[in-house]
Amino acid sequence: MRMTWRLTSAAFAVATALVSHTASAQTEDTAVNRAGGMVGAVAGLGIGTCTGCGAGFGFGVEGGYTFGFHLYVGANFTYELGKVNSWLFEPQVGYDLALFGDLPILLRPYVGLGYESFSIGSAASGSCANSGDPTLCQSLLNSVSTSFGGFVISPGALATYAITPHIYAGADLRFDIGTASGFGGVTINILAAGGYRF
Numbered sequence: 001m002r003m004t005w006r007l008t009s010a011a012f013a014v015a016t017a018l019v020s021h022t023a024s025a026q027t028e029d030t031a032v033n034r035a036g037g038m039v040g041a042v043a044g045l046g047i048g049t050c051t052g053c054g055a056g057f058g059f060g061v062e063g064g065y066t067f068g069f070h071l072y073v074g075a076n077f078t079y080e081l082g083k084v085n086s087w088l089f090e091p092q093v094g095y096d097l098a099l100f101g102d103l104p105i106l107l108r109p110y111v112g113l114g115y116e117s118f119s120i121g122s123a124a125s126g127s128c129a130n131s132g133d134p135t136l137c138q139s140l141l142n143s144v145s146t147s148f149g150g151f152v153i154s155p156g157a158l159a160t161y162a163i164t165p166h167i168y169a170g171a172d173l174r175f176d177i178g179t180a181s182g183f184g185g186v187t188i189n190i191l192a193a194g195g196y197r198f
Contacts, residue, residue: 032106032162033070033096039063040195042172046080049185056082058189062092070096072108078189088176090114090154104162106170112156116178117149150179158193169194 043059057080064074072094079087094110154177160170169192176187 031098032104032160032168033066033098035066035068036197037063037065038074038168038195038197040168040193042076042078042191042193044172044189044191046082046176047188047190048082048084049187056080056084058191060088062193062195064092066096072096072110076112076114080187084118086116086118086149088114088116088152088154090152092154094158106158106160106162106168108158108160110156110158112152112154112174114152114154115149116152116176152179153177156189160193162197166197167195168197 040062041060042062044057045055046058047055058078060076060078062074062076064072066072072092074094075089075091077087077089079085090112091114092110092112094108097107097109098105099107154174156172156174158170158172160168162168172189172191172193174189174191176189178185178187
């Protein structure tokens, strides 16, 4: 009887340890701020504050890796269509936060530093007369064959909801602060985001 009790107790202890270890592993594997890579896409509205910029439609791709201590390192490429067309490439550094307990919501404040190139779209020609600075606007149109751009710093925040442990959707708010001549203003990007974590 004593032997049976000991065997039963030992089996129960082993089973409890296995269940506890499995639950712990599952918690780590499914945590929204766990270590691992990600690839995704963004699309939405970009509102420029520079003269004649107006609003445009932006879309792009992003990817990166989150380390075990929640530091995110990645990159983003965005293309924007509007009165002023542009493309932006920048490395980004952020920090992944799970602020809502068991809810599968991730908040990632980040900052990017990269390069943005501009070209004047044909739609801009009709808006020069109505712009705040038609002289500057027209001079930019006259230099349409010239490639111009500058460095950009982009603070922002990404908020995502994990639909599954690997698939997420959310929103990205990013402020592109430019240095290019005539385009030194801020572009406010309000983007939908989605992708895959692995």
